[in-house]
Amino acid sequence: MTGIVGIVIVSHSADVASGTADMVRQMVGDEVPLGHCGGDPDGGLGTSVERIMAAIDAAWSDAGVAVLVDLGGAETNSEMAIEMLPDEQRSKVVICNAPIVEGAVMAATEASGGSSLEEVRRTAEEYSPA
């Protein structure tokens, strides 16, 4: 595997997604491929499979992509989006079971050091507020 693992942020709220992306950028700059999306297909609170697929594309890396989600529908729609990816991409995308903001920052920081997708996922999931 080559390259830096990409990070995707999927929130019900476009503001939360973009604010979280800002926090990630503050930490890692442009070193880490980053995609984010929030909002249903009409722009209200919710998530959209199409937007999630586009965000994964935007953050695409051959090293894989770690997805951070907020509530239920974001996870279900992200799982659906991943299943709809081409075969060669599908196995390289994982959803992290972590809080969206902290998880995204931790995952991106880990990714910026060149860690594998599995290491990035583990770091995000191991985060627990002190």
Place this chain on the structure above:
Amino acid sequence: MNLSEAMQRELITTVCERIVAATEELTDLDRAIGDGDHGLNMKRGFEDVLSKLDQLAAKPPPGALADAGMALVMKVGGAAGPLYGTLFMSLGKALPESPTLDDLTTALDLAVAAVQRRGKSTAGQKTMLDVWVPISGLLAAGESDLDTVRRRAAEAADATVPMLAIRGRASFLGERSIGHMDPGARSSQLIIEATCDVMEGWS
């Protein structure tokens, strides 16, 4: 059963119109125990299905169901999109072009299992599965009388009222989720009821 284009058209139109007509009711149910978006999300999804009516009615059931499911996945915007999308796409995958009742029974069983996997849920958790599981069970037991199916669906939706929500946004409310009908169970019941009503007109 061979579904003519006109029959398919009637079925799709009725199901979609009933969901759209229930927007406010579904929203109110979801506002009580969730984030209040189920009505508008379902409206957006089923209106999109309805906008593809000509193309869907012209396809054999497997293709029509696959396309309708995909429309819901892309348009609904909440967890209901992948859940209903999985239901319809799985039905489409499992049904032959001219399905018999046995085919439908088998396909529904597979589709409901797929929804359970997608939602990581099972009956008894105050979700749409509390309607689809008993209806699938009814067909599997050889009961296909339309009125019986319709009544069972209504009873099953009602039975979610005293349930404690274990999955979905409503589970955040804990015991406060008790005393309200699950919006996904209600929308599922509406779809089954609409289907039974239309099929009754054919017999």
